[in-house]
Amino acid sequence: MASAQQAVGPGTSTPAPPPSPRGGDDAPREVDVLVVGGGSAAETAGPRAAAAGLRVVVVEGDLVGGQCPFWACVPSKALLLAAHAHRAAGDEDHAAAWQVAVDRRREATADRDDSGKAEGLAEAGVELLRGWASLERSPGGGGLAHVRRGGPSPEEPGELVETLRWRTLVVATGSEPAVPPVDGLDAVEGTWTSDEALSSDHLPTSLLVLGGGAVGCELAQVYASFGVRTTLVETAPRLLAAENPSVGEAVEASLRAAGVDVRTGVTARRASSGGDGVVLDLDDGARVEGERLLVASGRKPRLQCVDGLGLDVTDAGALATDVRYRALAGGTPLDDVFAVGDVNGRAPYTHGANYQARVVADALLGSPRDGDETGMPRAVYVEPPVLATGMSAEAAREAGHDVVTASQASHDTGRAHVERYDGPGTVELVVDARTGVLLGASAVGPEADSWGGELVLAVRGRLDVELLAEVVHPFPAWGELLLPAVEDARDQVRARRGEGPRPTQGAAAPAHTA
Amino acid sequence: MASAQQAVGPGTSTPAPPPSPRGGDDAPREVDVLVVGGGSAAETAGPRAAAAGLRVVVVEGDLVGGQCPFWACVPSKALLLAAHAHRAAGDEDHAAAWQVAVDRRREATADRDDSGKAEGLAEAGVELLRGWASLERSPGGGGLAHVRRGGPSPEEPGELVETLRWRTLVVATGSEPAVPPVDGLDAVEGTWTSDEALSSDHLPTSLLVLGGGAVGCELAQVYASFGVRTTLVETAPRLLAAENPSVGEAVEASLRAAGVDVRTGVTARRASSGGDGVVLDLDDGARVEGERLLVASGRKPRLQCVDGLGLDVTDAGALATDVRYRALAGGTPLDDVFAVGDVNGRAPYTHGANYQARVVADALLGSPRDGDETGMPRAVYVEPPVLATGMSAEAAREAGHDVVTASQASHDTGRAHVERYDGPGTVELVVDARTGVLLGASAVGPEADSWGGELVLAVRGRLDVELLAEVVHPFPAWGELLLPAVEDARDQVRARRGEGPRPTQGAAAPAHTA
Structure with missing residues (x-):
């Protein structure tokens, strides 16, 4: 061996x-x-x-x-962590911070050994x-x-x-990586897949990102954080288009705050060499350019x-x-x-x-069983992170469910108050109106990849909003934002059943900020 | 009105x-x-x-x-956040950092307006x-x-x-606040309850903390972080003694790392004025002193x-x-x-x-029902934080349960790898051996107050380890440390039922670090 x-x-x-x-x-x-x-x-x-x-x-x-430890999740997360720290520090020395990030990426990937x-x-x-x-x-x-x-x-x-x-x-x-059908894309120099974007020692002066899925969003935030003029182009009307709209809206706000020029609802028609390096002609008539073009349109x-x-x-x-x-x-x-x-x-x-x-x-081992991917989480490690599980509202309706939805912003919580946090943050619940079972949920906000785990369990366990409304979160944990949304959904389900909504919605928001 | x-x-x-x-x-x-x-x-x-x-x-x-927004959780969390940031920055200017902390506390408590x-x-x-x-x-x-x-x-x-x-x-x-029966305590000057510790503008040079519960641990970490020579005295053999032992061990490690002199298993016999301000004679013969004495022995x-x-x-x-x-x-x-x-x-x-x-x-409103405090969370916002829910192993055994336990350290996760985190972090599960139901759990580690919410739901929902072992956490979220513990507990429960353990324990740890 x-x-x-x-x-x-x-x-x-x-x-x-x-x-x-x-x-x-x-x-x-x-x-x-x-x-x-x-x-x-x-x-x-x-x-x-x-x-x-x-x-x-x-x-x-x-x-x-495989990919994860060397070419995907791990180097990506290492760069993201370094990028978030750099932005949080408000430091202007992008070159030095990029070197720190590259060193962390190398260490995290064991230099691909x-x-x-x-x-x-x-x-x-x-x-x-x-x-x-x-x-x-x-x-x-x-x-x-x-x-x-x-x-x-x-x-x-x-x-x-x-x-x-x-x-x-x-x-x-x-x-x-899959390459999208864009005229001229094969011929231009300077295109990257995520492999190059996650292994480059060079910090380009500008970057085009083709695709607003998880990889495109994460890497756009990384490079923009180090001062790279970054333009992201996505054909769908919003980022992370398969998720509930609040997810894409929150991530777009985060990317814009990091300096990304986010262009949704437009399609790249032609790629050519020129300008900073690569030029994309978009179907809205605009022309964008970058020293590198990151193709992040799926695998x-x-x-x-x-x-x-x-x-x-x-x-x-x-x-x-x-x-x-x-x-x-x-x-x-x-x-x-x-x-x-x-x-x-x-x-x-x-x-x-x-x-x-x-x-x-x-x-x-002799115990065959069915896999059950209900609730399989989808995470995006932009800051603040995203965790989605189960069905989006749209997917649930397409699957024939009668759906009620409820949402809540994180800035109404005690935690946001003590942390003085006013960035993007929201939870959105997708509930079967008949059974009250949580079909899906999306969470965006500080530590959402952590507190969203509860939503994954709820969807996987096919738990209903009556139970979820009885779950207590410690004050002042981020998870406190769940209760108003859960109570709202519960009351909607009760109303559909003719049980009459109890007038608790307006009073449900955690009221412990001074 | x-x-x-x-x-x-x-x-x-x-x-x-x-x-x-x-x-x-x-x-x-x-x-x-x-x-x-x-x-x-x-x-x-x-x-x-x-x-x-x-x-x-x-x-x-x-x-x-009430207490929370002005005299308890909120000022405490504001000071803790400032203290954690100060420690993380490795800054030596304690006085300036304390002023920042006091300002944040004032802002968070709206100056008690x-x-x-x-x-x-x-x-x-x-x-x-x-x-x-x-x-x-x-x-x-x-x-x-x-x-x-x-x-x-x-x-x-x-x-x-x-x-x-x-x-x-x-x-x-x-x-x-309750005052413990310590000889001479009434007579000495310079005693604090949490009220004073959470409203003082003055940063003492040294602090005695009497009591190793949540309040004592949090405030010891706060003051030690700003350079205050801090001694914590706890009668029980460990901190947070009602929780699983791994909790107190982890918090003790965190407090020691912040510079706290932690003394467990000793009782204060006599308080007197002298030394830095207040002197405590302990029943192990030792004598400790501080400019202030924080009495944090319950309410x-x-x-x-x-x-x-x-x-x-x-x-x-x-x-x-x-x-x-x-x-x-x-x-x-x-x-x-x-x-x-x-x-x-x-x-x-x-x-x-x-x-x-x-x-x-x-x-x-006309719908009387029983309260159900199963799973009521207990959080301690030291860094890293603690979240405990349901019964400790000891409490479960006292309640007559046949118990299996399982634990897992956070440093085996992909997240700890990419964050280069090697501090305290562990989850401990308390499971009914007969039913497989999660009776209690304790979590310590980065963002544990967030990812521990899943454990609260599991205990409150009386969910069993067969279901919990099917719940997927996104890579690389902190919650990934749950799976090895859950699978271990599940296999123990299966073995008790004569179903024969499947040999998965050793292989269950997330194996995605490079």
């Missing part, structure tokens, strides 16, 4: 030893569980399966740990094969994996490391290595799965092929991959 | 006008609800009752708003009478309240403002104004109540006398008073 790791690991130049004795004869080595892709899902499912005595092999040709991650797998009894797998299914179940060095290109397959026979396959190959599942498996692919380009995360072939779930994480498109977050991996690990 | 307010309000010296026409004849004015004590409970119950059309009068001889609070009641349709009430019950139900200017002393009753006839009485008179309910009502008093000196917060007389609940907030000793927190007031308001 160790020799195979060293031989094909990135950053080593010694040639691979011959794969014998394992691959030295005609019979491929058999493994119980083969996980293709060494990211979060592998790190969660692999150790659980190995701890139960299963032989588990993870194949990864890039960094063990994944040896600690590899050791973690080894300590958990999971074998790591560094390389790229091409896969086959066998008629009687299970299949083969040909693990090769070099990139995943089918045109130039690398040297064979080993062929394995797997009983159960877990496809966890993740996703990669697409990585399907290269499963080409030979005959698996079903959704319209969105993800591997189709059932509620147990079994891959489908011809519409039928396969008992021996699972697909978890970004590659199945269901919950493309690190914590989504981890959840699915826990469900699959239970199946591997 | 306005003239009565102005006439007897503190800070005005004009004589009271004659109380006519209201008190000018023999028949006292009738009110539906009389709330004695104008603190948090009055501010919650009063407006709700008034909104339903009830005639509500609040009698308050001191500041409207309660006119905004009084206006809030007026706008909600609640009449405020400034004065002190002495109370009688009438044989046929309801009773009289004689509202007088001046202090609550029965020896020197002030001038009569008005006599009212009430149908329902809500006693919400709060509490006041006692204020019962003066209910002397004439014949209400039952608990062994702890609180008004006895049933689960609807009806006061008891001779063991029988009275339908027309409620007691809420600190005076009933059940949940002596602002948020406890508010909760009870909401329950009583429902009763006043």
Whole structure:
């Protein structure tokens, strides 16, 4: 194991030893569980399966740990924290602060050295094969994996490391940035994906951000905080358009406060070189430019290595799965092929991959069960942060629910008073009018990624507003803003039931500020 | 109403006008609800009752708003926030930082001007009478309240403002600092209660703190943060002794890091003047001294104004109540006398008073129901903060539960990694081994007062660890530390049921740090 790791690991130049004795004869080595892709899902499912005595092999040709620790959440959060601290300090020396941020990013990502991650797998009894797998299914179940060095290109397959026979396959190959159809985008120099934006040592003087989703919002706030003239372009009428409107409004206010030129409801028609570096022509006739253009318009599942498996692919380009995360072939779930994480498109977050991996690990251990992603949280770590869970009001109505909504601003709380906080902050609840069950919620405000956890539990637990209205928050915690919204929703539900609203709404706001 | 307010309000010296026409004849004015004590409970119950059309009068001889906004939570939190910022900045100029803190405290407490609070009641349709009430019950139900200017002393009753006839009485008179039986304590100069510690402009050079509960811990951290040589003495073997041990250990670490000399398991035997100002002789033979001695050893309910009502008093000196917060007389609940907030000793927190007031308001509006304080949170705003809910492990065992516990440290989370946080942080779960229901939990760590809200909901909702293990936290939120503890507890419960633990414990820790 160790020799195979060293031989094909990135950053080593010694040639691979011959794969014998394992691959030295005609019979491929058999493994119980083969996980293709060494990211979060592998790190969660692999150790659980190995701890139960299963032989588990993870194949990864890039960094063990996947996107999150090296190219996504972790460097992003490190830069965001540094950016928030820099803005809060009111310091004008952007270059020095950027250097601090880069140092923190490097430290947080361990300079993209994944040896600690590899050791973690080894300590958990999971074998790591560094390389790229091409896969086959066998008629009687299970299949083969040909693990090769070099990139995943089918045109130039690398040297064979080993062929394995797997009983159960877990496809966890993740996703990669998607490029939107903008004329000329391929031809211009200076475009970034989040990879470059999260690894650049260079602080550009200006930045265009194409896309107002989580990544676009976070990175726009990061760069603007260090004095970069930042313009964000989003086609939808607001930022984070899939969430309740109050979310996008709050984040837009935060981005504007950090100096971002936010342009929503406009579409980039053409990209060209010029001006500061890259020029975008927008469909409202405006022209914006930046030294760099960050393309942050979504990601697409990585399907290269499963080409030979005959698996079903959704319209969105993800591997189709059932509620147990079994891959489908011809519409039928396969008992021996699972697909978890970004590659199945269901919950493309690190914590989504981890959840699915826990469900699959239970199946591997003989306790198959359905996954239940009700309440799966969606966080955006701008300052103040966003946490959303369950359905937006619009999504709930589209799903056929009769919906009542209620909201509350954080600045009416005792905490906002003592912290002198008057920035964006609101909670919005989406409640089934008939049952009173919380279908979804969005939270924006200081520590919302923390106090919003209660809303995730409520949605996941299908709890109703009668119970939620009985939950007490300590004075003066941020969570106190929940009560007025919950009581408002409860009274609306009672009124729909003909129980008559109790006249408590107006009096429900925490009244403990001096 | 306005003239009565102005006439007897503190800070005005004009004589009271004659109380006519209201008190000018023999028949006292009738009110539906009389709330004695104008603190948090009055501010919650009063407006709700008034909104339903009830005639509500609040009698308050001191500041409207009660302790919280002027003498407790709010000035405390303002000082704590300033202290945490000062420590985080690593600034050595304590005097300047203290001045900033005092200014923030003044601003947060509105310089103890309660006119905004009084206006809030007026706008909600609640009449405020400034004065002190002495109370009688009438044989046929309801009773009289004689509202007088001046202090609550029965020896020197002030001038009569008005006599009212009430149908329902809500006693919400709060509490006041209790003084422990320490020899010589009465005689020494320089003792403080929390009132003085939260209103002093003077920064002493040294401070003794007697009591390691919430108030003692918070104020010790505040003063130590500004360079005050601070010694805390607590008789119990640890700080916050009613909570799970991990809480007191974490807070002790935080206090020591702020420079507090923490002495637990020792009792002050004698107080005398000398040394820096006050000297305490401890029962371990040690002698400690400080310019001031802060007595933070609890509070006692204020019962003066209910002397004439014949209400039952608990062994702890609180008004006895049933689960609807009806006061008891001779063991029988009275339908027309409620007691809420600190005076009933059940949940002596602002948020406890508010909760009870909401329950009583429902009763006043014709929908009586039982209060349910399961999960009532207990917060301590040291840095990092504490949030505890439900039963400690010890309390649960004493209550007859077969208990399993599980804990998890925050430094194993992705958030701690990206924030480079290695300070105290832990969650401890107390679970009924038979049902799997979460009976209690304690949380310490960054933003624990926010992410701990989820634990309050879980305890209040009597949710079990099977559900809690399905709740997903966003990466990298602080709440991710919950999963390993929840899975550990769940596996223990399953093992007790003979379902066999699944080998997930070791693999459950979030594994997404580089």
